[in-house]
Amino acid sequence: MPVIEIKQLVKKFGKLTALNGVDLTLDQGEVHAYLGPNGAGKTTTIRVLLGILRATSGSVSIFDRDAWKNSVELHKRLAFVPGEVNLWGNLTGGEVIDLMLALRKTGTSHTERREMFLERFELDPTMKCRAYSKGNRQKVALVAALASDAELYILDEPTSGLDPLMEKVFQDTILDLKKEGKSVLLSSHILSEVEALADKISIIKEGKIIQTGTRAEISQVAAGRTLEELFLSEYQGR
Amino acid sequence: MSSLAAFWQYTRFILVRERIVGLIWIVALAGSAILFAAMYPGLFSSDAEMQAMAQTMNTPAMVALMGPVYGLDTLNTAIIMAQECLIWFAIAIIIMNIFFVNRYTRADEELGRLEMFRALPVGRLTGVAATMIGALVLNLVIALITVCGLIALNLPGTTVAGAFAYGLAIGAIGFFFAALTLLIAQLLSSSRGVLGVSFALFGLFYVIRAWGDMQNSDLSYASPLGLISRVFAFYENNFWLLAILLGATLVITAVAFVVYVKRDLGEGVIPARPGRKHASRFLQSPFGLAWRLTRNTVFAWAVAAFVMGAVYGSVVGQLDSFLNQNEMIKQIVEGFGENKSLLGSYIAMLFSILAAVGAIPVVNAAMRIYAEEKRGRIEQVYAAAVPRLSLFASFMVIALVQSLIFLTLTVLGIYAAGESTGQLVLADLFKDAFVYLPALFLTLGVAVLLIGLAPRLSLLVWVVPVYSFLYDYFGRLFNLPDWVRNTSPFGVVPQLSLEDFTVVPLVVLTAVGIVFCAVGLAAYRRRDLR
Numbered sequence: 001m002p003v004i005e006i007k008q009l010v011k012k013f014g015k016l017t018a019l020n021g022v023d024l025t026l027d028q029g030e031v032h033a034y035l036g037p038n039g040a041g042k043t044t045t046i047r048v049l050l051g052i053l054r055a056t057s058g059s060v061s062i063f064d065r066d067a068w069k070n071s072v073e074l075h076k077r078l079a080f081v082p083g084e085v086n087l088w089g090n091l092t093g094g095e096v097i098d099l100m101l102a103l104r105k106t107g108t109s110h111t112e113r114r115e116m117f118l119e120r121f122e123l124d125p126t127m128k129c130r131a132y133s134k135g136n137r138q139k140v141a142l143v144a145a146l147a148s149d150a151e152l153y154i155l156d157e158p159t160s161g162l163d164p165l166m167e168k169v170f171q172d173t174i175l176d177l178k179k180e181g182k183s184v185l186l187s188s189h190i191l192s193e194v195e196a197l198a199d200k201i202s203i204i205k206e207g208k209i210i211q212t213g214t215r216a217e218i219s220q221v222a223a224g225r226t227l228e229e230l231f232l233s234e235y236q237g238r
Numbered sequence: 239m240s241s242l243a244a245f246w247q248y249t250r251f252i253l254v255r256e257r258i259v260g261l262i263w264i265v266a267l268a269g270s271a272i273l274f275a276a277m278y279p280g281l282f283s284s285d286a287e288m289q290a291m292a293q294t295m296n297t298p299a300m301v302a303l304m305g306p307v308y309g310l311d312t313l314n315t316a317i318i319m320a321q322e323c324l325i326w327f328a329i330a331i332i333i334m335n336i337f338f339v340n341r342y343t344r345a346d347e348e349l350g351r352l353e354m355f356r357a358l359p360v361g362r363l364t365g366v367a368a369t370m371i372g373a374l375v376l377n378l379v380i381a382l383i384t385v386c387g388l389i390a391l392n393l394p395g396t397t398v399a400g401a402f403a404y405g406l407a408i409g410a411i412g413f414f415f416a417a418l419t420l421l422i423a424q425l426l427s428s429s430r431g432v433l434g435v436s437f438a439l440f441g442l443f444y445v446i447r448a449w450g451d452m453q454n455s456d457l458s459y460a461s462p463l464g465l466i467s468r469v470f471a472f473y474e475n476n477f478w479l480l481a482i483l484l485g486a487t488l489v490i491t492a493v494a495f496v497v498y499v500k501r502d503l504g505e506g507v508i509p510a511r512p513g514r515k516h517a518s519r520f521l522q523s524p525f526g527l528a529w530r531l532t533r534n535t536v537f538a539w540a541v542a543a544f545v546m547g548a549v550y551g552s553v554v555g556q557l558d559s560f561l562n563q564n565e566m567i568k569q570i571v572e573g574f575g576e577n578k579s580l581l582g583s584y585i586a587m588l589f590s591i592l593a594a595v596g597a598i599p600v601v602n603a604a605m606r607i608y609a610e611e612k613r614g615r616i617e618q619v620y621a622a623a624v625p626r627l628s629l630f631a632s633f634m635v636i637a638l639v640q641s642l643i644f645l646t647l648t649v650l651g652i653y654a655a656g657e658s659t660g661q662l663v664l665a666d667l668f669k670d671a672f673v674y675l676p677a678l679f680l681t682l683g684v685a686v687l688l689i690g691l692a693p694r695l696s697l698l699v700w701v702v703p704v705y706s707f708l709y710d711y712f713g714r715l716f717n718l719p720d721w722v723r724n725t726s727p728f729g730v731v732p733q734l735s736l737e738d739f740t741v742v743p744l745v746v747l748t749a750v751g752i753v754f755c756a757v758g759l760a761a762y763r764r765r766d767l768r
Contacts, residue, residue: 013766050621053766072625080621086614088531092513095521102522103622126512131428141618154621 001064002027003152003183004049009058011044011207018044020207021058026152026185026200031178033198034187037235041207042187043083046156049185050080062152076106079145083156083187085137087129093140094125100144113147120169135161146173153177153184159193171196191228201227203234210234241499243361249368252342253375260376263334268380271327271408272387278319279393288313290556295321299552299655302448305467306458308474314395316388316472320404328466329444331380331412335373336436339419342369345429353503366420366498370491373416381409400472403480407466410483414462415440417487421494427506462486524624528632531610532603536640539599543644546595547651550588554656557584573714574736581661585670586733588652590710593674593728596644597681597703603637604685608693611768626763634686634755641678645671670734676747677706677727683754690761693768702727 004026011019019041026032036042047053048060051071060067062074087096097118101110118125123139132140138161145153159170167190174184174197188194194201201218203211211221211234222230253260282288289310294300295318296307304325309317343366346352352365385405389398419436426432443461450458451467458464465479501507520526557580561568574586607630610616619629649667656662681702688696706728713722723729730743 047617047767050617052617052620054764071620072623075621075623078621080618082614082618082621084614086618088615091517091521091530092515094515095513095517098517099522099527100618100622102517103524103619103624105623124512125515128428128513130430131510 005061007059009060010056011048012056018207022209024202026183028183029181030199031184031186031197032200033194034185034202036204040204042204043156046154076104077150078152078154079148079150081141081145081155081158085141087137087140089130092126092128093123096140097144101148104148108149110147117143117147121166138162156187195227241361241363242367243359245364245368248364249371252368252372264380267330268383271384274323275319275388275391278315288318292318294556297552298452302452306451308470315393316395316400319393320471327408328411331408332415332440335412335416336419338373339369339416340423340429340432343420344423344432348429362499363495366495374413377409377412381405384408395472397472399475403469403475404471406480407469410480411462411466414483414487417490421490424494424497425507427510524629525632528636532606532636540643540647543647544651547648548655551652551655554661555659570711570714582735585735589670592648593677594703594707596641596678599640599644600637600678600682601685601699603640604633604682607633608689608696627759630759630762637682673731673734676744677731680727680747680751683751686758687754690758
């Protein structure tokens with residue numbers, strides 16, 4: 001049973017077609033990288049997965065259940081880092097992390113993991129969110145997601161604004177999650193990150209998946225080129 | 239002087255950045271100061287009316303609000319204008335100065351702009367000195383335009399000295415708060431904190447003045463607002479009080495300069511207090527989040543409702559003389575109940591208007607959920623296991639709480655200020671007010687409906703209270719037929735101080751409100767979020 005199964009997903013905003021028949025499968029214990037330039041439809045796919053947007057047609061399921069109809073139940077089993085982290089200026093980072101963990105209602109205590117990730121990411125939880133730098137706001141969202149003991153992690157460009165040291169911490173954490181058998185959908189621009197972490201890669205262009213497969217399969221397509229060269233050629237038609 | 243290097247360029251730069259906002263403030267403040275003054279000759283048809291007005295102003299509640307009444311022995315239009323208007327323009331210019339100084343000091347510093355300038359060959363003191371010169375220019379321009387306008391208007395009783403006393407009092411209080419804000423901006427490290435503390439001090443000074451003026455004690459001199467309210471323009475013209483204020487301003491400015499030079503850029507003298515490391519139990523729920531986001535507004539509206547009630551309640555004892563001063567208001571009040579008691583008509587008008595004002599906090603609380611959506615903060619909440627209904631319902635509960643608090647506190651305000659007349663019955667006031675609850679609920683329903691079905695059009699909800707408000711003013715004035723009144727949800731509510739209680743309109747309003755809420759919520763569950 002795949003963790004995420006998207007079949008022929010179409011999403012239209014009025015006349016604009018944002019997703020034009022997307023297929024994507026994420027299996028248990030797998031890190032699936034989701035690549036594409038800005039505006040290709042990555043975030044829209046994720047927002048449909050989360051039940052924030054309604055699919056125009058096609059089927060979207062998580063843990064074999066419809067992602068729109070069962071969104072609240074499903075969200076108890078997944079954690080999410082938004083592509084653009086907007087926090088409440090008058091709450092502290094610690095308060096936001098506790099709030100997000102509590103709203104997931106898993107009933108388990110996260111205290112230990114919370115402290116561990118605060119330490120790993122060197123985040124001061126007592127600062128008001130408006131006083132955080134961009135990187136620190138990103139860390140708040142990361143700690144809130146990673147500290148929860150979820151089965152599936154949906155991460156939308158989770159490392160934007162992080163320094164190389166923190167990027168390393170992030171990559172180590174994802175590898176740990178993989179060892180624990182967790183599944184990760186990782187939308188990213190950072191190709192080195194994708195190469196270090198991904199088992200499978202899907203590339204989206206103008207609302208359609210144009211490449212998908214395991215890292216080995218993608219390397220075959222790349223035929224000796226790096227992932228970056230492949231990516232650029234797919235997009236520039238070179 | 240190297241610490242003031244590039245001073246003139248920097249001052250010019252501030253004035254250029256300020257050209258639009260500053261110009262708006264100048265036009266709005268000086269313009270309305272002159273416009274208000276120009277309306278005064280038309281307000282009184284005889285000296286007796288003017289005396290009656292001054293007596294109305296001489297009640298404790300009014301003195302607490304606006305300052306001491308003076309010059310009753312030689313009362314003239316200029317004196318009564320100055321006595322009634324000064325405090326409002328003082329309040330406005332203080333607000334302008336607090337925002338202005340914060341914008342060019344702590345806010346710029348917080349955003350890292352100041353650092354950029356300090357890296358240039360710009361003197362250490364240049365930024366703060368230029369800010370104060372900018373504030374001086376703004377205040378002086380507003381003061382002098384007001385002075386010229388008053389001299390040109392030449393109200394009965396105008397003297398050149400009086401015009402200067404009035405105009406400079408406005409400018410001086412503004413400049414004083416510029417200096418005060420400058421000092422606070424050195425002490426605290428966040429611009430929000432600077433605004434908060436500056437406004438808190440402003441409030442404190444206002445209360446000290448109100449208290450002192452009510453007791454007629456020298457306590458008022460401890461407040462800069464008390465000083466200017468005793469300048470007594472067009473009567474005693476106490477310029478020495480303005481000199482004291484200016485002296486205090488210069489001392490505070492000098493202290494602020496010293497602190498600024500000694501401290502590190504980006505830091506405050508008082509270190510930022512670390513916030514909570516953990517969320518309280520209460521915050522860890524959708525309602526807790528909604529409450530946390532709205533609680534400050536709830537408290538602010540509670541205070542505002544009480545003050546508004548008190549202002550209206552304070553004239554209950556002098557209704558006759560108050561209404562006789564102004565033919566237009568009289569006509570509006572009488573439009574509420576022809577041949578009925580004046581007090582009954584006044585109360586009816588009061589709650590009709592206040593209920594429409596009460597729609598503001600109610601609608602704001604409901605609209606907050608859409609504001610959160612627009613700011614991109616709601617996605618992460620729904621990505622956790624939060625049903626859409628539970629968050630929306632939380633904001634709706636807060637909206638309902640707002641309506642209860644607003645009505646209760648306006649009643650208490652009216653009663654507190656007017657109970658000494660012996661004409662008010664608390665239980666009746668509560669009934670007069672709470673019949674409007676269904677109308678407020680319907681307004682909430684309209685907001686929920688729009689947020690669910692057509693969020694982009696949700697601002698249209700304001701049509702409901704604005705229409706009712708306009709009808710209260712113009713409908714009564716022009717004697718529009720009754721059916722017009724019944725087109726407004728606030729208009730169909732029985733005015734218990736004049737009419738008998740009828741339950742039908744209230745049931746209809748509530749039922750329609752429930753339907754709107756239900757449809758709006760259902761639509762909200764199904765729609766795409768931004």
